[in-house]
Amino acid sequence: MKIVCSRNSLLSGLNIVSKAVPNKTTMSILECILLETDKDGLTLMSNDMELGIETRVEARIETPGAVCLNAAIFFDIVRKLPENDVTIETDASLKTVISCERAVFRLMGRSNEEFSYLPDIEKFDPVILSQLTLKDLVRQTIFSVSVNDNNKVMTGELLEVNGDRLKMISLDGHRVSIRNVELKNSYPAKKAIIPGKALGEIAKILDDSEDAEVMIYITGKHCIFEFGETIVVSRLIDGEFFKIEQLLSTDYETKLTIRKKEFIECIDRAILLVREGDKKPVVLDVQDEELRLRMNSNMGSMNDELSISKQGKDIQIGFNPRFLIDVLRVIDDEEIDVYMVNQKAPCFIKDSAESYIYMILPVNLPME
């Protein structure tokens, strides 16, 4: 194989495919990126067996071929090369020479026969939305995906399409995050549970522009995201997602309207007194149009007050302050509505159109 391409295009491509290279693995071929030519250019591919990514780089092909190179070293080298044309040449024994201006690197490559190519999946009926929307949806829900949970389903997010509505749901044992968006077109009902880790990596390489679109194909075992010159294939998580509809009560005894920025600042201050792993709640004490916050820990105590609007009863209720912050940080509205029933019942933060619904379980109030 011998190809010539620009250092910057190659770097962009590597930045994309490196997202599916595992940090730790016992199979050293998974640490490699496949470079393979076709008549139009160069394909880069990576695959950690859960998530696979392929992207294309414009290149002049002088001799067709393929080679696998250690992703970390190859990426580091390209990053440090001058911004000029890069030549990559491999001989029959897979010795690979990477040269740019007067810098020449020699690495030992591996055969593409060892590489796990992405599965060949028939693609039809894509769901289409803007890359930015998908990126936002992930950012706004991924924080409540369970990490390392015994229940595999909780380590993924439900992506559900119904007509012109797309819904994403994540949950752990203490909270549920739901986002709804409207699609331009209408689609037959379909759903999939996508691993949270895959969604996190995909969000990193999606474009920030409204105009750029992503096509999502859901098949029996995989979900394929196609955007720009890139194809991402994620395995799906087997199983049934939780029926969360029954949790979503719309009854409430207290409704608060709070200015988000001030609320975040108060909770941020309360968190100062909580060490990692400590379970001290922030107590919200609503009396008339006043929200009083307090936090007591071994380190000291904090009290704060916010002016709010209230409908319904006064209430005193405790929360893990980090769960509140996680939700508040991903809501774009300047004012938020908080719905509560009593000290033991789930609390909801949602907008009137229900484009977002966040449920958080309260924690027991400390004895004082």
Place this chain on the structure above:
Amino acid sequence: MKIVCSRNSLLSGLNIVSKAVPNKTTMSILECILLETDKDGLTLMSNDMELGIETRVEARIETPGAVCLNAAIFFDIVRKLPENDVTIETDASLKTVISCERAVFRLMGRSNEEFSYLPDIEKFDPVILSQLTLKDLVRQTIFSVSVNDNNKVMTGELLEVNGDRLKMISLDGHRVSIRNVELKNSYPAKKAIIPGKALGEIAKILDDSEDAEVMIYITGKHCIFEFGETIVVSRLIDGEFFKIEQLLSTDYETKLTIRKKEFIECIDRAILLVREGDKKPVVLDVQDEELRLRMNSNMGSMNDELSISKQGKDIQIGFNPRFLIDVLRVIDDEEIDVYMVNQKAPCFIKDSAESYIYMILPVNLPME
């Protein structure tokens, strides 16, 4: 004690004194910052027994007094307070209330009687230079201070004043860094070995402006840095510093003049192939007006070339690439001069005025 001060002034003061709060200590009082009033305002003080810092904050004193507060928590709280006036009030039992707008924190303070005040040292004959110059001197030499060396003297830097010259020297087993600057005034000869750690912390809080000055007082056991509203006291390291003059030969067989930016880029690329702890040298092979660099490691190999100016013999010599990079990064000149004798002898990078002299020992060339 009851005082009122602006949150921003308090934050600046805490940023300064926090540099002498140890990360780990068995003496919990060292983790505290002392707040003490006098008739004009508030003094903040910290002391890890090697390094002590005191700075002043403008404040309205309502009731004079003193209290010690845990540095980490207090700093975090002030950072998160609104940008407004902060009131700090302590009662007889040292319960401390920190309030700002509607936020109120309560912490348990400790008595100033437990605190180790800075030693009361008679100050005379300060050496005066600009804060920026001192900051630069530290940055340009601190990388070759030995860390955790058995030889205590090597964990410090020699600061030596002679007439209107100030010299700073650091060294580890493989290299020596020397910087010389001219002072505005002339002083009697004096010298001190200052702990590298103290210098590193002082450099962080020195001003970036040419105009602001620092006064340095050297006494038998301490070095005092006075600048702005801040006083830093560092213990000195006992002992005799190395006589490095005998190492500083001016004979050479080869002199290279190299464009620094290109040289850094080449060495940066060579380092890609060296893992932390690995001792692979970068080999410099000088032939006529060409400097060829090569690096061979288990990961692969690199070759690169630079056009240079040369006086004297061709040479082939190996270096730890990180030692070269450390020096190149702190030299401001666009071209550097490198002086060498042979493969085994120290190499010097210095300017003609000897405002800087860096010595690096070569490493054995690998068998190839």
